Amino acid sequence: MTNETIKGGLSRRQILGWAGGGLAAGLLPLAGRADDKRAASISSTSSVALASTGIAGKRVVVVGGGMAGMTAAKYLRLWGGVGLQVTLVEPDALYTSNIMSNLVLNGSRTVASLQFRRDALTTRYGVVRKSGRVVAIDPLSRSVRLADGSALGYDRLVLAPGVVFDDAYGLTQADYDTRTPHAWSAGPQTTLLRNQVAAMRDGETFVMTIPKAPYRCPPGPYERACVVADYLKQAKGRNCRVIVLDENSTIQAERHSFETAFTQIHADVVEYVPGVSGIVIDAASKFVRYADALGATQQIQAQVVNPIVPHRATGSAPGGWLAQSGLNNGLNGRWASVNVLSYESTAAGREGIHVIGDAASCGMPKAGHVANQEAKICADAIVRLFSGGTPDPQPVANSACYSPITASTASWLTAVYQYDPMDSKMKVAASGGQTMINGAPATATEASSINSEHFKDMGTWFKTLMADTAG
Ligand SMILES: Cc1cc2nc3c(=O)[nH]c(=O)nc-3n(C[C@H](O)[C@H](O)[C@H](O)COP(=O)(O)OP(=O)(O)OC[C@H]3O[C@@H](n4cnc5c(N)ncnc54)[C@H](O)[C@@H]3O)c2cc1C
Known part of the structure; x- marks a missing residue:
């Protein structure tokens, strides 16, 4: 051998x-x-x-x-x-x-x-x-x-x-653990955030923030906004709001799926605000202040605040x-x-x-x-x-990611990366291996629709990935 x-x-x-x-x-x-x-x-x-x-x-x-x-x-x-x-x-x-x-x-x-x-x-x-x-x-x-x-x-x-995770937006690690969980490392903060969301009433507001890229799991925050919006609609009524304050100027992954989700499926609940800066959060009052993309100061009184802080x-x-x-x-x-x-x-x-x-x-x-x-x-x-x-001078890697959009539907994103010796980087490659298509970099492929089949496939993908990781 x-x-x-x-x-x-x-x-x-x-x-x-x-x-x-x-x-x-x-x-x-x-x-x-x-x-x-x-x-x-x-x-x-x-x-x-x-x-x-x-x-x-x-x-x-x-x-x-x-x-x-x-x-x-x-x-x-x-x-x-x-x-x-x-x-x-x-x-x-x-x-x-x-x-x-x-x-x-x-x-x-x-x-x-x-x-x-x-x-x-x-x-x-x-x-x-x-x-x-x-x-x-x-x-x-x-x-x-x-x-x-x-x-x-x-x-x-x-x-x-x-x-x-950094102390950010006026918050400390103790705030994350007790009042304003980021829940970006699964564990007790995830349970705290779940309990806070479950205690919301119709008409109340959930605010989440997204740090500048690179951050852990590019589609994850948008996925979270969808899951929370869906839950609030089903469990609390149609008057709750999910406000997504993104420090990036645009959605960072699965753009087509999340634009569809924010402007159609959850349009009645989600408000997506790109290009924000200067976020300040009061952990006690849940008051959130920020500058919008034009630099104007805005403020929101939230009931639940989920700051995905820079890490x-x-x-x-x-x-x-x-x-x-x-x-x-x-x-x-x-x-x-x-x-x-x-x-x-x-x-x-x-x-x-x-x-x-x-x-x-x-x-x-x-x-x-x-x-x-x-x-x-x-x-x-x-x-x-x-x-x-x-x-190996020519490593190849792939990535798949499923994103729940509701409690029973999901989208997905997949990419193959290959080594480019010209600048010593891993780059997205199209099928056939090209990293450039018509003069533009190849891009990841995302699902053309959001459906329950993808949700089922997500469970299989997760089990298989975890089994391969340590099984
Ligand atoms: C809400 C959410 C959803 C996500 N969904 C997806 C998804 O659908 N698909 C996907 O591919 N990724 C997803 N991710 C991202 C994924 O979880 C991370 O990218 C992945 O866990 C990174 O693996 P890691 O081994 O680098 O870090 P981790 O998995 O965080 O492991 C780090 C380990 O290091 C240990 N450690 C830390 N410091 C020390 C030390 N000093 N000494 C010894 N040990 C130490 C920790 O205890 C921990 O066990 C998601 C993330 C979040 C937050």
């Missing part, structure tokens, strides 16, 4: 292309709706027979067990084989998926139904799991320090720590552990710039440190499906490097 194949003769490129392609389904959702039980029943604790690839005595530490980190840990073992020791460092016992978490807001999902164990990474692939939080990196001795004072040495380090790579704030290592060298120190052939940091002297998922600045959207793809490209590159080779 060569480095390019795993059991059954599948190439790494084939598996990468499947992008959540249902290889195995050992990832257990803890609780949930009836259809979640299927995932539990097809889970397995049997061990995968790992190949002997010729790699021996190498150690990779993966920091962060979210979408990117879980995928990286799994595929490093699967492709690197028995001689590659992989340790996953993660503080939380369970992973709570952000994907589908907008459906908690209309009561059709619970946060518990979005929680997953990481057991299969250990039982199937032999990933060593270490409970803890990384607080420092020493690139010279090639080790990371954890909050409990312990240290882990590595030959290569993969950072997948996700994002943290950045975890540890990248001044003094943070990522910043102290100089790894926050992308976009005003907020993200980590990487070489997209390997996801190795482009910061000087930081060879052997890779950054994947939302924390990375790589030209592709910050999304769970994309995080899964980045992790596979990174794992493939590390395995090739340990084997004395070089990273």
Whole structure:
């Protein structure tokens, strides 16, 4: 068996292309709706027979067990084989998926139904799991320090720590936790926001804000506006308002679907306001002030405020552990710039440190499906490097995203990205591989209609992606 194949003769490129392609389904959702039980029943604790690839005595530490980190840990073992020791460092016992978490807001999902164990990474692939939080990196001795004072040495380090949220618009972290939740990292804030929305009465106003791109999940805020508008119409009456204050000048993803949703399906409830600036929010009174696109000051008395505040790579704030290592060298120190052939940091002297998922600045959207793809490209590159080779010079990635528009309908967006050696970037490619069509960049493809079939497909896509990520 060569480095390019795993059991059954599948190439790494084939598996990468499947992008959540249902290889195995050992990832257990803890609780949930009836259809979640299927995932539990097809889970397995049997061990995968790992190949002997010729790699021996190498150690990779993966920091962060979210979408990117879980995928990286799994595929490093699967492709690197028995001689590659992989340790996953993660503080939380369970992973709570952000994907589908907008459906908690209309009561059709619970946060518990979005929680997953990481057991299969250990039982199937032999990933060593270490409970803890990384607080420092020493690139010279090639080790990371954890909050409990312990240290882990590595030959290569993969950072997948996700994002943290700024204090913004006059709000603090305590406000997010208790009064004005961003709920942009699924968990207790999602439940708080659900309870606030459920307590609204007919005629009341929900205000949400969207930060300037790049932010986590480009279609996610517009999707949330639709789900909340639909719920309020159905449950409270037709006089509620959902006001979307967007710091961007236009809808950032699935423009056709969301314009249809805002101007037709939810036109009676949603008011979309692009190009806003100077947002100030009073957490106690729920009073929101902002400047509109023409610079005129506007104000709204809301009952529920959902500020999706600006965010950045975890540890990248001044003094943070990522910043102290100089790894926050992308976009005003907020993200980590990487070489997209390997996801190795482009910061000087930081060879052997890779950054994947939302924390990375790589030209592709910050999304769970994309995080899964980045992790596979990174794992493939590390395995090739340990084997004395070089990273694949022509990586391809894909992304799919479903957006619920009502409680039973959805739209979707999909794109294939391929490496453009002219400017060392991943770019959207049309079918046939062209990144330029008639002189304009190729674009992602979105659903031509919003319907219940897409909603059903969304459930299948989610299960498959989660199974591929850590099952
Ligand atoms: C409402 C919403 C809907 C979304 N819908 C979609 C969708 O439909 N499709 C899609 O593709 N994407 C979607 N996303 C985006 C997706 O959830 C993220 O892009 C994805 O989770 C990013 O993966 P990640 O691994 O980079 O970060 P995360 O999944 O956030 O994982 C980061 C992990 O790092 C750990 N960590 C942090 N700091 C440390 C440390 N110091 N030491 C050790 N561990 C640490 C955290 O505990 C966490 O487990 C959505 C997001 C939201 C908010």
